[in-house]
Amino acid sequence: MLVFIIRRLLQSLLALAVMSLLVFVGVYLIGDPVAILASPDATEVDREQIARALGLDRPLWEQYALFVGEALRGNFGKSFVFGQPAMGLIFERMGATVELALVATVVSILVGLPLGIYAGLRPDGIAGRSIMAGSILGFSLPTFWVGLMLIMIFAVQLGVLPASGRGEVGSFLGLHSSLFTLNGIVHLILPATTLALVRAATTIRLARAGVREVLHMDYVKFARAKGLPERRVIGVHVLKNIMIPIVTVTGLEIGSVIAFAVVTETIYAWPGMGKLLIDSIVNLDRPVVVAYLIVVLFILVMLNLVVDILYSVLDPRVRLGEQKG
């Protein structure tokens, strides 16, 4: 188990190195940050000064070497635009994004799992078919369109929910979250629903497919032959088996929801990391982009690890030590 975790972390270090190099070169190729940072009437001398202050006058390889050296000491550079440490900027906004992503994931499971199980038990019924049709919509409607429609209906037409912003943030046991104030929760509803839609559709399909497959297994028939109530056959024997793929996919998806909630955050003006990333790319604010991707990669690696460990909890046949990396 320990060996497994250590090997995973070493692999992620390698990924980190490759990724930072790619981002460095990529941002360098897009354009010159100095052109954006300097005012239009700045002289050539002003520009050189800015470049020198940011270290942009050195050759690219030297810039990268400097970055790596500093990063190993825990310093990921300062934002070109804000002049603040890049990591600090990201952590300031991470709370809002993580909150949004977690709420969306929980909602998608609470909605998707029961619907999917129901559709799996009654695949030919009207309700079962409607659920599946709905899940196809959930997949195929683009997030930005759903977001705009929800704003149109609930904020503009009905005027019952706020269209943008995060609302009040309450704190409880040292945690800061908008879940602790009514105003905050009201602000969460629309963005979380938008983000949850695709996830819920995935969960429905996974749950339905799982139920359809597991239901025909001998062990389900054997459970019935033992005279167990149907509640227990479905709730324990079937559920525990279909949870394996659902946990895997959901766990991995949390990472990408956190990392790429960009569209939703932009529509609802949610003050999260996604918005920061877009702004930083536009401004060619390289330290923030690199730091952001490092954080995202770290989150993904961690989630992968958690999913693998959960997997071995859910499926006793899986032993982590024997897995080939």
Next chain:
Amino acid sequence: MSETPTLEVRNLQTHFFTREGVLKAVDDVSFTVRAGEVMGLVGESGSGKTVTGFSVLGLVDPPGRIVGGSILFKGEDLAHAGEERLRALRGSRIAMIFQDPMMTLNPVLRVDTQMIEAILAHEKVSERAARDRAAAALAMVGIAAPEERLLAYPHQFSGGMRQRVAIAIAMLHRPDLIIADEPTTALDVTIQGQILYEVQKLCRETGTALVWVTHDLTVVAGLADTVSVMYAGKIVEQGRVDDVLDRPLHPYTNGLLGSVPSRNRRGQKLRQIPGMTPSLLRLPEGCAFRSRCPRADQACAQMPALAELAPGHLARCVHPHLETAGA
């Protein structure tokens, strides 16, 4: 109470309503099993013997459905019983053992969970008492260190051990009837022997009636008191095990017996039944075995009735092997 048999199946019909047509998996099947008796239900794959077993428990999957006949369990008709009544009987009074021990235990639940839930589904006892009973049941089927083994997952058991666990689960409530669906087919011959011995012993001790579904005539010879031979959803021969195996009346039973390898016929070519089981969707008129039968003629185009051709020995055939029976 020896008058009321444990299980009396009368004219059972279980049909599957598929898109291609109605599949008569079980068509007019009758048999009787008394307390402490073992009946072998013999037939090829697809002859309807497994569906017969599931029908008794009310576990036929859609599109299958019991459309006719009655299943009298100690006088109570299960074919028309409600789901809640069936659930109460399942596992407690009627138990089932499945063919593939690798598949019958839920892979993600520990053995203790799967045994204790089976006890608690029918009796209000404490978790502790249920656990003790589960351990005792494992010990009874010859599993060493049962307390420890209860904590294991199914994949940590061998195939033979898993089947023992399944048998232990079936025996938990000392049922009146066990339906065993080829429970030893997937096992080594030595393990098979042990399991047969144990089941036989348990049934004799507890007076449990046993329906042993199998295609293996040697198993039937050593275990059963009576035999019913099924072909294409119908019973073609029925009687005391010695009568049926020593003096088979139906050409199909005769063919089955001829295809069992034996030391007495060493060096000779094994006889086999030509052709294969007909599709249940396109059964020919008359006797279903007609197309493979060496004795068939025009008279077989009419389905013969199951008739008592010798005392207690029934066969469904126009041209039975009466010469051997009479001898």
